[in-house]
Amino acid sequence: MTSPWQRRRQPDDVPTPVAVAVSDFCRRAKSPAPAPEVREALALLAEDDDFRVRALTDAEPEASPLGPFAVVDILRGTAPALAAQRQACGFYDVARELAHVREEKTPPPAPAPTVPVFATPPAPAASEDGDGKAGKKAGKAAKQEAAVQERIAPKKRATPEADATSAAPQDLDEGEELGFLRRDLPRPRGRFTRVEAPRSSFMELTRLGTKPALEAALEGAEHRFALLRNLSQRYNGSRGELTLVDLENVLKDHGLLEGFTDKEKRQVLAAYSDQRGASGRVGWSLGLSPSELQRLVAVLGLEEEVEALRERFRREALATSHLTHRLDLLGREKYLADLGIQRKFSDSLRKELERLVADELPDATEIHGLAEAVGRKHGAPAELVFRAFERLGLAEGLRKRLLAGAPQSTP
Incomplete structure (x- = not known):
């Protein structure tokens, strides 16, 4: 009896449009799957079922989540709600493993012979007179048969790669490596195949039916650059690649740009507050390059608000009175340089x-004891005080002053 989780064809025999349609259906059903898994699932169906697959994937999913094996199960009569429950509990992971095990246990077909063997009439039986003439005739017939087989067999021409690899190793010196010439390996097939979905036309983005998909994409995007990277993998632009201008026009036509802009403003201002005004850290947290962050701030009209936040943290860094906090900020050179106050902060702390x-x-004898005395009096770690002496260029001068003030030893 044939199992329902047994392959009817090879995964690389699945038509690419059918695989792409199932992949898009699973994405809309909130269970995206890689291309190899989609092809493995469709390999469980015969070629005659491809039209049923397209009929199912052209409609909207009735339940979620639904993966590619759930699609196969639905085509075999399972209710979509039950298939979604099976997908959620991991039933189809077991089905996928079962299909893989059955494929491994299926014996491969016997390979066809490379050299054809032609039927020849059997050699005549030797007579019982024992005169040796029959044996000589049989040997002569066998030699003629072998010569005929060799003459009519297809000739295998030697390739340059075979000539290079057939060189005798003894002709080379010891330690000299063999220079093998390798052919380009074939592209992966079967379960290792990667299928890239073809990008849709820009006109698809402008249609009213695409608005729900855009709204779903907006929920997972922090800013328009992330949304652009996501949609550019699925859609073309008006003149080639999808650009930021194309994306903004599409959002404006669907009435989504204003709400998304408000979300971007909140994200950017929150990032500047969390990173205490450091633009470099803000760009890193949002996944933006410095130029993209600068452009986003300009597009959103947040230059004044961002600068006000940065100025607030500048004043806070310069006005803090706690010595430990100031010594800790001294070690954060990149943060001070980002705010543009590194030199001003260093001069203030040095004084x-x-x-x-x-x-x-007057009471110190060496610089480490001096750092410990300052730290003990003002509640700061002595190690931070000593490092501040070194960073601010005070250590050498203090050593000379301590050496000059030390009492001279008498003989």
């Missing part, structure tokens, strides 16, 4: 440390 050191310098 403050010089004032604090002046009170402890």
